[in-house]
Amino acid sequence: MDLHYKIYPLGDAAACIDLGNIIDEDINRKIIAIQSWLHSNPFEGLKDIVIAYASISVYYDPLITKKRTHFQSTVFEFIRQKLEAAFSNSTTIDENDKKVIRIPVCYSDEFAIDINFISSKKQISREEIIHLHTSKTYRVYMIGFLPGFSYLGQVDEKLIIPRKKKPITVAAGSVGIAGSQTGVYPLACPGGWQIIGRTPMKFFDSKATLPVMMNAGDHVQFYEISRDEFENHISTQKSKIEE
Amino acid sequence: MSLSIIKPGLLDTIQDMGRHGYSHWGINPGGVMDRYAAQVANMLVGNLVSEAVIEIHFPGAQILFNQNALISITGADFSPSLNDQPLPLWQPIVVRKNTVLQFPKLNSGSVCYISIHGGICADKWLGSYSTNLKATAGGLSGRQLKKNDEIFFKENAIYFAGLLKEDVNLQVLPWRADVKNVYQFPNEIFIIKGNEWEELNGNSQYDFLENNFIIHPSSDRMGYQLRGNGLQLNHPFELISSGVHFGTIQLLPDGQLIVLMADHQTTGGYPRIAHVISSHLPKLAQLRPSDCLQFRLVDIQLAEEIFFQQQKDLQILERACQDHLNATVC
Numbered sequence: 001m002d003l004h005y006k007i008y009p010l011g012d013a014a015a016c017i018d019l020g021n022i023i024d025e026d027i028n029r030k031i032i033a034i035q036s037w038l039h040s041n042p043f044e045g046l047k048d049i050v051i052a053y054a055s056i057s058v059y060y061d062p063l064i065t066k067k068r069t070h071f072q073s074t075v076f077e078f079i080r081q082k083l084e085a086a087f088s089n090s091t092t093i094d095e096n097d098k099k100v101i102r103i104p105v106c107y108s109d110e111f112a113i114d115i116n117f118i119s120s121k122k123q124i125s126r127e128e129i130i131h132l133h134t135s136k137t138y139r140v141y142m143i144g145f146l147p148g149f150s151y152l153g154q155v156d157e158k159l160i161i162p163r164k165k166k167p168i169t170v171a172a173g174s175v176g177i178a179g180s181q182t183g184v185y186p187l188a189c190p191g192g193w194q195i196i197g198r199t200p201m202k203f204f205d206s207k208a209t210l211p212v213m214m215n216a217g218d219h220v221q222f223y224e225i226s227r228d229e230f231e232n233h234i235s236t237q238k239s240k241i242e243e
Numbered sequence: 244m245s246l247s248i249i250k251p252g253l254l255d256t257i258q259d260m261g262r263h264g265y266s267h268w269g270i271n272p273g274g275v276m277d278r279y280a281a282q283v284a285n286m287l288v289g290n291l292v293s294e295a296v297i298e299i300h301f302p303g304a305q306i307l308f309n310q311n312a313l314i315s316i317t318g319a320d321f322s323p324s325l326n327d328q329p330l331p332l333w334q335p336i337v338v339r340k341n342t343v344l345q346f347p348k349l350n351s352g353s354v355c356y357i358s359i360h361g362g363i364c365a366d367k368w369l370g371s372y373s374t375n376l377k378a379t380a381g382g383l384s385g386r387q388l389k390k391n392d393e394i395f396f397k398e399n400a401i402y403f404a405g406l407l408k409e410d411v412n413l414q415v416l417p418w419r420a421d422v423k424n425v426y427q428f429p430n431e432i433f434i435i436k437g438n439e440w441e442e443l444n445g446n447s448q449y450d451f452l453e454n455n456f457i458i459h460p461s462s463d464r465m466g467y468q469l470r471g472n473g474l475q476l477n478h479p480f481e482l483i484s485s486g487v488h489f490g491t492i493q494l495l496p497d498g499q500l501i502v503l504m505a506d507h508q509t510t511g512g513y514p515r516i517a518h519v520i521s522s523h524l525p526k527l528a529q530l531r532p533s534d535c536l537q538f539r540l541v542d543i544q545l546a547e548e549i550f551f552q553q554q555k556d557l558q559i560l561e562r563a564c565q566d567h568l569n570a571t572v573c
Contacts, residue, residue: 008438011518012546014488021483047263050486050509057486062547063554076543144484144510147270147378187377206368206380212268
């Protein structure tokens with residue numbers, strides 16, 4: 001695939017390499033490859049990296065990075081050259097052998113608050129929705145918006161549904177769909193995704209050594225659990241904390 | 244060595260320069276709103292600039308010092324007073340045990356900082372003391388300060404108690420940080436163009452640079468909502484989520500603007516019209532609801548030059564503070 005890019009500043013302390021305004025698996029894999037290259041070849045002053053669907057942003061301290069710029073007129077020009085090198089020299093890895101992270105989801109009525117809306121809008125049964133949601137392996141395109149909020153794609157086209165016009169408060173663990181993406185709300189917050197179930201799994205735990213269990217590029221599959229199994233998961237987590 | 248919150252303020256939190264390196268997990272860096280004022284606060288009391296400070300909004304907390312302390316107050320002027328005696332901003336002050344610091348009146352500005360010599364003890368999460376309210380982590384148990392909270396500070400490296408004369412509650416040390424370069428022309432904010440600037444129609448580009456915008460009361464640590472003439476894109480389009488920064492100005496669907504501030508999320512899906520230059524973020528942070536501002540377009544080279552000059556001034560200030568403290572407490 002022929003990939004094009006654009007590099008631009010996000011102010012004077014951040015810059016972005018942008019591969020287009022589209023959600024595409026090949027582009028996203030290239031983004032992840034660039035991230036990996038930057039990790040192995042960091043530049044002085046680099047503070048943080050953000051991965052998005054089709055772009056990667058770097059955040060830096062211009063004063064520190066400046067010490068390394070010899071011929072460039074601005075620190076941004078130095079960064080631009082680094083990002084160009086990252087694009088040229090990074091290699092996309094084969095994701096076919098990736099381990100699949102399995103996520104238990106309870107699709108019972110009390111959790112699946114928008115499943116009936118989707119069912120009537122898309123003219124498919126609840127069972128069909130659950131089947132379609134659980135039968136695909138999804139890619140983590142990016143993590144953003146909240147700690148641990150993973151954007152997973154892409155859902156079966158029969159499930160594609162726009163987000164709500166007005167967000168409502170959603171519980172932590174709520175599993176939703178918006179557009180062609182599915183995802184899990186790691187924390188209770190106002191949310192606009194259509195909610196079809198809830199997972200007892202913690203996508204974000206500030207007390208854990210690894211607060212977020214996923215990374216962009218990971219593969220995920222959902223599987224259905226009953227209400228009782230959901231409760232069991234929760235009480236197992238609670239007793240682990242009490243130990 | 245501690246202080247206690249007698250009466251909580253609207254939003255007082257423990258912050259430092261932010262939590263960097265975890266944005267790829269959606270963990271936003273956060274940190275102080277006005278980095279300049281927070282750094283100077285630390286310098287004035289001989290701390291490393293990376294030490295945590297207390298960020299105070301108006302109305303501010305009432306604070307009891309449980310021991311003598313060397314403090315400074317910088318940023319907004321909320322008329323700080325110690326047992327009703329007015330305190331100056333931007334100067335180091337030795338305060339006596341059992342005195343109460345209050346902020347009775349809003350004079351100007353939006354956020355003020357209290358630094359304490361030795362530095363504040365707080366929860367460090369992923370390398371930073373900054374309070375992440377969404378994640379409920381960092382700072383003081385990941386939340387704002389409440390009544391009866393006790394905040395500990397670290398051991399003194401310098402002996403300042405000898406500076407406190409008998410029968411007085413405080414001793415202001417006789418030097419003040421000169422910060423007028425940073426906060427002058429408070430309503431004029433320099434920006435560089437964002438990637439989606441070209442998508443704005445011509446009239447809107449003109450309006451953006453010529454009109455005043457007013458800060459709306461719904462503004463907070465996540466973003467300053469602006470009100471002004473509605474702006475329009477040439478053609479409506481959906482932008483997929485992409486990277487943003489503290490100071491990124493986004494165009495919302497209703498044609499109004501939001502400037503992302505310290506607690507902004509790691510990614511955003513609205514057109515990025517422009518970005519405020521780093522060295523103007525401190526004065527932007529000090530603007531309040533119903534203040535107005537105007538944007539001035541600069542290029543990246545000038546933005547960097549102003550930043551480097553500001554950093555140079557900070558380095559000189561830091562050395563001067565160290566020299567004065569060393570001379571005074573020896």
